[in-house]
Amino acid sequence: MERRREKNPVEDAEFSSFHARLTIYSSGGPFLDGYILSIIAIALTQITPQLHLNATWSGLVGASALIGIFIGGFLGYVTDKVGRQLMYTIDFILLIAASIAQFWIQTGWELFIIRLILGISIGADYPIATSLLAEFSPKKHRGIMLGVTLVAYYIGSTVAYIVGQLMLNIGPDAWRWMLASSAIPAIILVLLRLGTPESPRWLLQKGKRAEAEKVLKQVYGSSASLDDIIVPSAGEAETSYLKLFSPGYLKRTLYVGLFYMAAVAPLFAMLTFGPEMLTSYHLFEGASGYGAAIISFLFLIGCIPALFLVNKLGRRPMIILSFAGMTVGILLLGLFPNGPVSIILFGFVVYAIFSGGPNVMEWLAPNELFPTEVRGTAVGITTSISRFGAVFGTYLFPWGLQKFGIGPTMLVGAAVTFAGLLVCIALAPETTNKTLNAASNVRRDGFSGKHRAHS
Structure with a gap:
């Protein structure tokens, strides 16, 4: 009997005002991530002499939020257990309290601890917000909706550099106001997020059928039903860290964690110490904050074509092409540390533009490749794996600049990026145009699982 080809009210839904609001609210975490990780770069120009930080402590303070994100990522398990909306x-x-507390710190270790707490709250938000967004996203719009969250990261980063450079005029204690300023957008986002509904997929997976159906009808209309989002029934598929390392899903865990780590290890170091990096290249001297804002803006621009290519070109071809371009860009920065300026600028532009592919895939991939019962756990674990590399990259960057100079330091970044290219060639699956159920379903022996007839 021929399978019916009727439209699924959920997976084939049109982009609505609800989807727009949820995308904006879910992008709040990445915006604050970019803001918090970048504002410290400007603040360190005042903090370092005032608190007498050496290269080791400067690296630790720069990496502290990343270490926190590494820890916070493990809280994805909690969001799979207790729900997305509550943790949302x-x-x-916690982020608001830690942001304000930065105003009163007196020592390097105090700043390290508080920014560690900031990172934990950001790391927790990644699996919470992106899981909720993915589970409400129609398949046609999922790539763009999740990709926009990464655009928000670079908007936050760009805004932070500009705000930081402007606030330097306040005086020697301007850094306190810079760091505490992240509380303002955080308060706004908390108020906006109030009233967001729980994920119907999570509710159904927990056996709360009536609540799940009520949310579905509120968001998608009276024609939507539980049959449109069938997931394993309550008790059939429990949340477990071990599932991420089971046959079939192990390859996906390695793929996402390793490509994510290879992408952000050099990138976060460059963003966190943007002014120092540009000074090493003798660019934007005297206004390195604005220069760093321009570099961050280039990363933002790179995300825009990737938002559309992720569906048209496909997930696998796009990320392979992107890593190849990034490798070329950062290799030029390592091979020509003394110029000419045209080659240095070209290297920055190429690296930034091609980084859009991995940026878009960093949260799209784990949300598509893992099922509802471990989706938050998967996002959290792969984020933690990525931050493991980012911590070392950010911690070692000022030490590398001091010990070896900008050229060799960027060549190490090129080697890491090339390793990411090899990971994608070997492991990247293709999930373009699949429903969320079909994309996250695997056989024990590979990436492409058979999806249910109703998918």
């Missing part, structure tokens, strides 16, 4: 606002309360 709670984590930002």
Whole structure:
């Protein structure tokens, strides 16, 4: 009997005002991530002499939020257990408190601890917000909706550099106001997120059928039903870290974690110490904050074509092509540390533009490749794996500049990026145009699972 080809009210839904609001609210975490990780770059120009930080402590302070994100990523397990909506606002309360507390710190270790707490709240928000967004996203719009969250990261980063450079005029204690300023957008986002519904996929997976159906009809209309989002029934598929390392899903865990790590290890170091990096290249001297804002803006621009190519070109071809371009860009920065300026600028542009592919895939891939019962756990674990590399990259960057200079330091980044290219060639699957159920379903022996007839 021929299978019916009727439209699925959920997977084939049109982009609505609800989807627009949820995308904006879910992008709040990445915006604050970019803001918090970048504002420290400007603040360190005042903090370092005032608190007498050496290269080791400067690296630790720069990496502290990343270490926190590594820890916070493990809280993805909690969001799979207790739900997306509850954690969606709670984590930002911690972020607001830590942001304000930075105003009163007196020592390097105090700043390290508080920014570690900031990172934990950001790391927790990644699996919470992106899982919720993915589970409400129609398949046609999923790539763009999740990709926009990464655009928000670079908007936050660009805004931070500009705000930081402007606030330097306040005086020697301007850095305190810079760091505490992240509380303002965090408060706004907490208020906006109030009233966001729980994921119907999570509710159904927990056996809360009536609540799940109520949310579905509120968001997608009276024609939507539980049959449109069939997931394993309650008790059939429990949340477990071990599932991420089971046959079939192990390759996916390695793929996402390793490509994510290879992408962000050099990138976060460059963003966190943007002014120092540009000074090493003798660019934007005297206004390195604005120069760093321009570099961050280039990363933002790179995300825009990737938002559309992720569906048209496909997930696998796009990320392979992107890593190849990034490798060329950062290799030029390592091979020509003394110029000419045209080659240095060209290297920055190429690296930034091609980084859009991995940026878009960093949260799209784990949300598509893992099922509802471990989706938050998967996003959290792969984020933690990526931050493991980012911590070392950010911690070692100022030490590398001091010990070896900018050229050799960037060549190490090129080697890491090339390793990411090899990971994608070997492991990247193709999930373009698949429903969320089909994309996350695997056989024990590979990436492409058979999806259910109703998918």
